[in-house]
Amino acid sequence: MELSDEIIINAPKEQVYAALNDPDVLRQCIPGCEELVKHSDTELEAKVVLKVGPVKAKFSGDVQLDTAGAPDAFSLTGQGNGGAAGHAKGGADVTLTADGDRTILRYDAKAEIGGKLAQLGSRLIQSTAKKLAAKFFKSFAEVVNEKTPA
Amino acid sequence: MKDEVTREDRVANLKGMGCSRKRVEDARFTQGKGNYxxxxxxxxxxxxxxxxxxxxxxxxxxxxxxxxxxxxxxxxxxxxxxxxxxxxxxxxxxxxxxxxxxxxxxxxxxxxxxxxxxxxxxxxxxxxxxxxxxxxxxxxxIVDPFESLKSDVVLREDLVAEDGSIPAGAHGPRKHHNHIFTWEAGDKDTTDEVIANAEVVAEESMYYHRTHPCPLExxxxxxxxxxxxxxxxxxxxxxxxxxxxxxxxxxxxxxxxxxxxxxxxxGGGFGNxxxxxxxxxxxxxxxxxxxxxxxxxxxxxxxxxxTAFARDYWMKGQISATKEGKITGLKCHVTADHGGFDACADPTKFPAGFMNICTGSYDIPTAHLEVDGVYTNKAPGGVSYRCSFRVTEAVYFIERMIEVLAIKLNMDAAELRRINFIRKEQFPYTAALGWEYDSGDYHTAWDKALKAVDYDGLRAEQAQRVEDFKAGKTRKLMGIGLSFFTEIVGAGPVKNCDILGLGMFDSCEIRIHPTGSAIARLGTISQGQGHATTFAQILASEIGLPADSITIEEGDTDTAPYGLGTYGSRSTPVAGAATAMAGRKIRAKAQMIAAYLLEVHDNDVEFDVDRFVVKGAPEKFKTMKEIAFAAYNQAIPGIEPGLEAVSYYDPPNMTYPFGAYVCVMDIDVDTGVPEIRRFYALDDCGTRINPMIIEGQVHGGLTEALAVALGQEIAYDDMGNVKTGTLMDFFLPTAWEVPNYETDFTVTPSPHHPIGAKGVGESPHVGGVPCFSNAVQDAFRPFGNTHTNMPHDHWRIWRTANELGLHD
CATH class of the missing domain: 3.90.1170.50 (Aldehyde oxidase/xanthine dehydrogenase, a/b hammerhead)
Incomplete structure (x- = not known):
């Protein structure tokens, strides 16, 4: 499965980057997120409840960040396991580009899905992933704008 | 006026062989009162x-x-x-x-x-x-069988010895740790030589994709x-x-x-x-x-x-012929993907089923077949879905090769078939790969089919359509799909057909009750084929009691005589034969009882529909009903009381139904949507027991064929995920997709079967898949298509059109 998009966030680049690394922000914005723990600057662990069509499960996942190019670019890789519902692994490359006061966030994500989830067919997974990503960025934009000093 | 029941009435009242007796099972099925x-x-x-x-x-x-x-x-x-x-x-x-x-x-x-x-x-x-x-x-x-045979990854660690060597499998030596067997038939040297020296050779590779019977239950x-x-x-x-x-x-x-x-x-078996x-x-x-x-x-x-999937055969063929189109040789190599375990439901000696029927309906002097079975990370199995033990694969192969040869020779595909058909006088015909076909009259059936669809008119229409397409007047191509198949069913003779050592005979046990009704138990088991209806018809004609007075029972091993079950269209050829033979034993005893009652010698009476009459004095007779009571009532010297018989039938050969199918399709090249304008199916299953049930079988088999050819598949991704594991992605045709089928028939009885019947359950699927596929292939033939793999769903048809440059 592949997903890419470009989002404009009304906040400066450094602030966007900081928010993306803030476990409280992420916990709020990731749809279905029940737990999120930041073990280090480059390691995250999360428990997320996901529903894709008729399959609903709690996924335990861990994510590693490669922050070498921050705050202009960074990438992440991770895997998640949902028990009988299936599993996934993948990664994303993210770039942040300043545009005046705003930031253009571009991401390219790739994931391999396995187990029951995969059997539902790529159409359902693709559309669900798009919806979840949109939901995340909508919440993210709201949270970041709240934090922006007026 | 005397109330006379004519002989015709007596025959009709029996509801025996040849009549479209309504199915007795339907009462409970249509009211939701089945017992599953x-x-x-x-x-x-x-x-x-x-x-x-x-x-x-x-x-x-x-x-x-x-x-x-x-x-x-x-x-x-x-x-x-x-x-x-x-x-x-x-x-x-x-x-x-x-x-x-x-x-x-x-x-x-x-x-x-x-x-x-x-x-x-x-x-x-x-x-x-x-x-x-x-x-x-x-x-x-590993999801690719060719990769599997090259891979270091060992799938079946239980089949590799501790020292790393690969012991032989059940069917002979194994070439690689993921290899299962190699099975061969025919004459390799002669065939290779003929092909090497031939005037014309056509070659093609084709994939008969993995699919699944998906029974309702x-x-x-x-x-x-x-x-x-x-x-x-x-x-x-x-x-x-x-x-x-x-x-x-x-x-x-x-x-x-x-x-x-x-x-x-x-609720449907289909080999699953x-x-x-x-x-x-x-x-x-x-x-x-x-x-x-x-x-x-x-x-x-x-x-x-x-559960048991179907097909997954990668087939490579070479067919040689003279310039005039007479086939001289055929070569076939198959790479068979069996999944993680070889759980194929084949007779023991046939790990590739009856793939060696792949010379089809044609008189081919020499042929060679080689099949390599391979393990992959997929579900186990391979034989199911109305395939008659790989006959679906064999017939698809030959019916595509003949089309590919027709293209090579620039010949009409119907004519190419006709000049190569086995001729009526050649039967019984021993094919190059080993089977002895019992009977057939292919030319009559083919002529009848082509006439019924006005074949020449269709080709003329198609030629005009090609011109119109090139001139930009239409975006719909027309395809004429042809298929002439020879089936091999009725497994089978005990000397070479067994399942886990159990010979593939079958059985029938009949008991007649004093008041003239009967119960017959068989070693087969209907999963919707209507045995309770048709086997009673066989008996009615054999023993002269009405079919409505005969209960047919199957499926309880405490009471039913031993049989090998129902699949591969074997019930009518084997159990149907046992039924007729048991019926004849009943009739033989009834004859003696009748002679006793009529006070004549055994040979002075003869059977007439539902009674025994004294030869030359037809007013003196005893009905089967009277004879039944006498069996329980009379003390007849030399004859035991009661009236029952059992027959275990070991068929001398398989049976070979055949058929001629034509499909007319219009394909929109911009959407990839095929419209089936017409589907004509002529089946010859020998003696026809119940025409309505035959028609039902043909409709069902053709619809499953439509599914397989036009979109149904079990697909895997590289990780081994099943991509089509729900009915969202697994194509089951609905009334929307299914055309109005026209059914027709000829009758060429089997010479070795007691009632000349050959069986028909799987024929429409065996012959239907290549017919639908050939229609698609034929539509694109004028634009350079020789072969495109199935399934021909809308997206793939669009892609075929695209690759042929039809969207430019």
């Missing part, structure tokens, strides 16, 4: 279901069942470790291989059974399944061990109940007389319900362990992902 496995509810019955692997290839490091066992209602969780002391963690397959009942150290395909949760109801079982923790270590996945069973009587009763979706009983006895150690297997109503599944074994063990009945019923995803 899932309808069985017993006191204290438990429910079992599987923890299944999400991975296609993985080692199992550990299984933790503790959380599952805490769920209220969950009684037990079985793993391979629990089955190992009983020797049941593996079981033999029908193909000489063995397969895991529960994952033993590793899993080999997505959905493979890992643990069996037994609970008081389905919901508790489902909760329990979620909580079984399995620690998997992923292994590299999934597989299931109820196992009930009675500890007091020591008797095991097993209800299940079994197309071969007696074979299941023998196998269960052999692997469990319970003697056969203490096992009763019952196949109740079955021939073999034994882990669900059956686990249910039996669970019942023995808990002392209660245990039910297992699959859901749709389980069925599509893990």
């Amino acid at each position: 496995v899932d309808d069985i509810k017993l006191d204290g019955m438990l429910f079992g279901d599987f923890v299944r692997s999400p991975y296609a290839h993985a080692r199992i490091k550990s299984i933790d069942t503790s959380a599952a066992l805490e769920v209220p209602g969950v009684l037990a969780v079985l793993t391979a470790d629990d089955l190992r002391p009983l020797g049941l963690h593996w079981m033999p397959t029908l193909a000489g291989d063995k397969q895991m009942v529960l994952a033993d150290g590793k899993v080999l395909f997505q959905g493979q059974e890992v643990a069996f949760v037994v609970a008081e109801d389905r919901y508790a079982a489902a909760d329990g399944i979620e909580l079984v923790e399995v620690d998997y270590e992923e292994l590299p996945v 999934t597989c299931g069973c109820v196992a009930s061990m009675d500890k007091v009587n020591g008797k095991l009763t097993l209800w299940g979706t079994f197309q071969a109940p007696h074979a299941i009983r023998t196998v269960v006895s052999l692997i469990s150690g319970i003697e056969e007389h203490n096992i009763r297997v019952i196949s109740p109503d079955i 319900k021939v073999g034994a599944y882990p669900g059956y074994v686990c249910s039996v063990v669970a019942s023995i362990v808990t002392g209660k009945p245990v039910k297992w019923i699959e859901d749709r995803m389980d069925n599509l992902m893990t």
Whole structure:
């Protein structure tokens, strides 16, 4: 499965980057997120409840960040396991580009899905992933704008 | 005026052979009053279901069942470790291989059974399944059989010796650790030489994709061990109940007389319900362990992902001919993808089924076939779905090769077939790859079919359409699909056909009651074919009692005579023959009783429809009803009381139904949508028992053929995920997709069958798939297409048009 998009966030680049690394922000914005723990600057662990069509499960996942190019670019890789519902692994490359006061966030994500989830067919997974990503960025934009000093 | 019943009336009243007797089964099926496995509810019955692997290839490091066992209602969780002391963690397959009942150290395909949760109801079982923790270590996945034969990855570690050598398999030496068998037929040297020196040679590679019969009712069973009587009763979706009983006895150690297997109503088998599944074994063990009945019923995803799939044959062909179009030789190589275990339901000596019927309806002097079976990380199996043991593959192969040859020769494909058909006077005909075809009149059938569809008119219309397309006047191409198939069914002669050592005879046991009705029990089992209707018709004509007075019973191994079950269109050829023979034994005894009652010699009476008459004095007769009572009422010197007979029939040969199909299709090249304008199907199944039921079989087989050719498939991605495991992606045609079928027939009886009948159940599927596929291929022939793989769904048809430059 592949997903890419470009989002404009009304906040400066450094602030966007900081928010993306803030476990409280992420916990709020990731749809279905029940737990999120930041073990280090480059390691995250999360428990997320996901529903894709008729399959609903709690996924335990861990994510590693490669922050070498921050705050202009960074990438992440991770895997998640949902028990009988299936599993996934993948990664994303993210770039942040300043545009005046705003930031253009571009991401390219790739994931391999396995187990029951995969059997539902790529159409359902693709559309669900798009919806979840949109939901995340909508919440993210709201949270970041709240934090922006007026 | 005297009330006279004419002879015609007497024949009609019997509702015997040849009439479209209404199906007796339909009363209960149309009212929802059938009795299927899932309808069985017993006191204290438990429910079992599987923890299944999400991975296609993985080692199992550990299984933790503790959380599952805490769920209220969950009684037990079985793993391979629990089955190992009983020797049941593996079981033999029908193909000489063995397969895991529960994952033993590793899993080999997505959905493979890992643990069996037994609970008081389905919901508790489902909760329990979620909580079984399995620690998997992923292994590299192989989903391509060609890669498999080159790969270092060992799929079946149990089939490699400790020193790394590869011992021979059940069918001979194995070339590689993922290789299963090589099977050969025909004359390699002669065929290679003929092809090398031929005037014209056409070559093609084609893939008959993996698909699945998807019966309406999934597989299931109820196992009930009675500890007091020591008797095991097993209800299940079994197309071969007696074979299941023998196998269960052999692997469990319970003697056969203490096992009763019952196949109740079955909602479609199509070969999906021939073999034994882990669900059956686990249910039996669970019942023995808990002392209660245990039910297992699959859901749709389980069925599509893990039970007996169909096809997955990669075929390479070479066909040689003279410039005038006379075929001189045929070569076929098959790479057969069997999944993780070779669980093919084939007769023992035929690991590639009857693929060697692939010279088809044509008189081909020399041929060679070689099949390589291969393991991959997919569900096990290969033979199912109305295939007559790989005949679907064989007929698709030859009916595509003939089209490819026609293109090479720039000849009309119907004419090319005609000049190569086996001629009527050549029967019985021994084909180059070994089978002796019993009878056929191909030219008559072909001429009848082509005339019925106005073939020349269709070709003229098609030629005009090509011109119109090139001129930009239309975006719809027209395809004429042809198929002339020869089937091989009725397995089979005991000397070369057996399932796990059990010869493939079949049986019929008849008992006539004093008041003139009867019960007949058979070794076969209907899954919708209408045996209760048609076998009574055979008997009615043989013994002169009305079909409505004859009960046909199948499926209970305590009462039915031993038989090998129903699949591969074998019921009419084998059990139908046994029925006729048993009927003739009844008639022979009835003749003696009649002679006694009429006070003449045995040879002075003759049978006439429903009575025995004195030769030359037809007013002196005794009806079969009177004779039946006499059997219980008279003390006849030299004759035992009662009137019953049994016949076990060992067929001398297979039977060879054939047919001529034509499909007319209009394809929109911009949407890829094919419209089936017309489908004409002429079938010759020898003597026709019930024309209405034949027509029903043809409609059903053609619809399944439409599905397979035009979109249905079991597809895997590179990780071994099943991509088409639900009905969202697995194409089942609805009334919307299905055309109006025109059925027709010729009758060429089988010379060796007691009533000349050949069987018809699978013919429409065998002949239908190449017909639909050829229609698509033919539409694109004028633009350079020689062969495109199935399935021809809208997207792939669009892509074919695109690749041929039709969108420019």
